[in-house]
Amino acid sequence: MSASRRLDAPPMPARAVKGIALTVICALVIIPFVGIVSTSLATREQVNAAGGFVLFPSSVTWDAYRSIFAGGVVSQAMLVSIGITVVGTAVSLVASTLLAYALSRQGSFGQKPMLMLVLLTLLFSPGMIPNYLVVKEFGLLDSYWALILPTALSGFNVIVLRSFFMGIPAELTDSARIDGAGHLRIFTNIVLPLSKAVLAVIGLFYAVGYWNAFFNALLYMNDSGKWPLQLVLRTYVVNNAELGASDLGATVDVVPPQASVQMAILVVTIVPILIVYPFLQRHFAKGVLTGAVKG
């Protein structure tokens, strides 16, 4: 067997070891997901028999999903979360790119003090009560904007964007300027089209942040009809109360097991992100690395 042949095709034992290793690694990742889906579809008998985590359900029931969608709370919260995520991500991207562009232009007005302020937010964060008082004083309690504006700008994301913008060759912007373009035209016609990768990844950061956020809603939203999905689902997972089984006088015709309900909630929570992620994945590594190693 020649050396070049060995390079093309590793010997069988090595391939077998690699295959086993990859299978084990894949199983470690996939089995929990299979278990989550399976448990969410399992009956109480199966959950009891399996000790709480069912891998292969012998029969399927949708009781857990019916339970969490009963009353329309989860459906409404899902709409709220989608709205917050879409609008919030758009607001955050607009604000972050504008700020990052300004900070990337040497000599722009107030650039250094503004940069210091952004960096300061990476080192210090305001406490829960000061945040609450600010939101209250702005009259944003029970407003969806309370879930967007306090977290609209991430210092980390602004710095990543700024680094990326600074990496764009100055010749491009200089030639545009010679052709008479102002900052707005340079920003929209040159900088943004060249920044699709980093915009995709920063957009994903913001979107995932808005999708997963629950604490601001906990503090600022008295009206539970305006709660996002994560906060509604938190009441199922953290409270850990098995409805119909926790009170002396409660009874109901069908009560799904708590483990199934919690796993159904996990499925509902992660499916939207799983759907979006593949479309952005190709930009992900490129965008992060490009922004991270420069500046």
Add this chain to the structure above:
Amino acid sequence: MSTFISRRNVLRGGLGGLAALAAAPTLAGCSDSSGAEPGGDPSGPAAVLPTYIPYEGVQPDIVGEGGIPHVFFAYPSDPQPATSEKPGDGEPVSASMGTFAPIPPTADRNPYWAELNERVGSELQLSITPGADYPQRFATAVAGDNLGDIFNVDDSLSQLPQFLEAKCQDLTEFLAGDAIADYPFLANLPTDSWRGTVFNGRIYGLPVQRGITGSQIIFTRDDLFEARGVDPSFAGLDEFLQLCRDMTDPQGNAWALTEIPFVVLQSMVGITNEWMVDDAGAFTHALEVPEQKDALEFGRRLVEEGLVHPDGVGGANADAKAWFSQGSAAVIEDTYTAVAGFFARNTIGDAYRLGLQVAPGPDGEPAPMWQGMPNNSFTSLAQADPDRIRLLLQVLNYLAAPFGTEEHLFRSYGIEGVTFEFEGSEPVLTQDGLAYTSNGAFPVEYLVDAPKETYFPGRPDVAQAVYDHQAVAVPASSLTASWGLYSETQGRVGGQLTTMLNDARNGILLGREPVDSWDETVASWKSGGGDDIRAEYEEAHAAQA
């Protein structure tokens, strides 16, 4: 003594009920003063406590005495209204509370909430928060002065009496003594519960009452015991150890205990409660008495011999219930409120048999059961003019309507045909009812609640068995001496001390530290704040006396 429940022993349970009913007054007569006699002369600030006026419009199947809840074998037929007019005035009433259930739909999509608003006569604007997050929510709402008209109080708030005095309505003039007669359903709440709402000699809240239902006892899977030919009852620690050995079979994935039943173990070695007070007013904590090391030694032995589920030491209680339900453990320490859940998790039908064991004390008599806290929490009102306060109290009075009234049926189960259906005489929630109503996810019970009665829909044998257990265990029980007293140090460092104690206790139980190391733990507890807590309790106790 063992009390067991199966679907088949309803008739036997009924006969037992008559016997227990006859015996109850005698047993109640043996109760010590801390047996939570509603309306009895409490050791608290009697001058401001509301007069206890029991509601007698609904007759229970067994009258509970000496702190034992009334027993209903079935929901009273044809419940009658106990009120004649709406308590509200059309103006919204805002309220905030935590919840330990999923969030209910809002009033525009919840026919129960909409109907509740209609019946109250005011729109109930509820700010609901997951229970685990309520302290943070409460702290920010306090800072922002945004608590609403009525709010469940986070009693871990530091400087609690000062907060109550500064922000909350002093309810003494509205509720003290016979003044509470204006609110007959609030007057139906036991005196011990009101003691938990008095601070600096003034009433600052309304109790979210639980009575003794939170007391920890031993439950056994009697069907599993029968299968192994083992008697689930025990007359002392030695017998308990032996039955645990007999019920443990690791090869068969079976252990005797879900967790170490440490509260019951402490009572079995003779410790009467977490805090004890002597005639001179000196307080002693359970961890300080010599018997504590006996309980630790026994618990350590249970672990050493492999009689506890491997994940049981320090494990989550939800898992323990699952192990008990699936049969991988046959003994669990839990509260009376857990009974309904045990049956809800049953997947083996009529074969399932639940036993409630009366633990014996060192002298062979029933051990001194540690009573659960009389209240889940308490609710305060924002300061307002007297007319507004009276209106809010009337609303809360309506929400505390007793078991068996038409108001209670509606509050608990909602609207017939929409949120519940009658199966015979028993109201049974529908799936929508589970999401909409107070007996499901709607957390209005955390504003105020009627006295908890013993009632298991469709399971009169279960109600009988719970009563039979309580008839023996409650007279020997007591409430912690710190109930109704406030310690600023406890509020400030109590959580840290509890964590330190739990870590040290688990270290001993797991065999990592010798039992004698407990002496150092006690010394650390004393110097870390325990002595200050004791002194503050003693001072408060003396002030009340």
